[in-house]
Amino acid sequence: MCKPDAVERGLVGEIVSRIERKGLRLVAAELRTADTALAEAHYAEHAERPFFGELVSFLTRSPVFAMVVEGPADNTFSLVRTMVGATKVDDAAPGTIRGDFATITTENLVHASDAHESARREIDLWFPGRDLAG
Numbered sequence: 001m002c003k004p005d006a007v008e009r010g011l012v013g014e015i016v017s018r019i020e021r022k023g024l025r026l027v028a029a030e031l032r033t034a035d036t037a038l039a040e041a042h043y044a045e046h047a048e049r050p051f052f053g054e055l056v057s058f059l060t061r062s063p064v065f066a067m068v069v070e071g072p073a074d075n076t077f078s079l080v081r082t083m084v085g086a087t088k089v090d091d092a093a094p095g096t097i098r099g100d101f102a103t104i105t106t107e108n109l110v111h112a113s114d115a116h117e118s119a120r121r122e123i124d125l126w127f128p129g130r131d132l133a134g
């Protein structure tokens with residue numbers, strides 16, 4: 001997902017282009033503004049964190065570009081996570097999306113599922129009834 005900061009900064013094309021140049025394929029995508037319920041469900045695993053409220057406000061402040069990305073093998077989530085870079089921007093290596101374009105961890109441009117199970121859960125949340133989760 002290109003988060004609100006990525007859409008606001010006009011980086012969606014750059015991010016999609018990197019995904020496509022890698023050899024991955026978009027199978028669904030939508031620009032939409034998440035409501036609080038969707039943002040809270042998306043970040044449910046962080047509900048107890050002190051920054052949860054900030055995270056939900058950030059995700060709902062303007063549209064995100066939600067995507068389902070497919071690759072030739074069953075490691076697509078891992079490939080995308082590597083391209084995205086470390087969550088903490090100080091640790092995000094040059095060449096990664098966050099390493100090249102993000103300066104603060106709260107506005108780190110992209111969210112990427114960290115496992116098959118979270119990918120399935122997140123695809124069902126953002127694209128309900130579409131049978132895209134594989």
Ligand code: CMP
Nearest residue numbers: 051054055087105106107108110111112
């Ligand atoms: P994301 O990969 O979307 O998953 C959880 C998000 O929480 C993460 O990206 C960061 O944007 C955010 N995050 C992580 N650590 C902190 C923190 N210490 N303060 C605020 N936000 C954080």
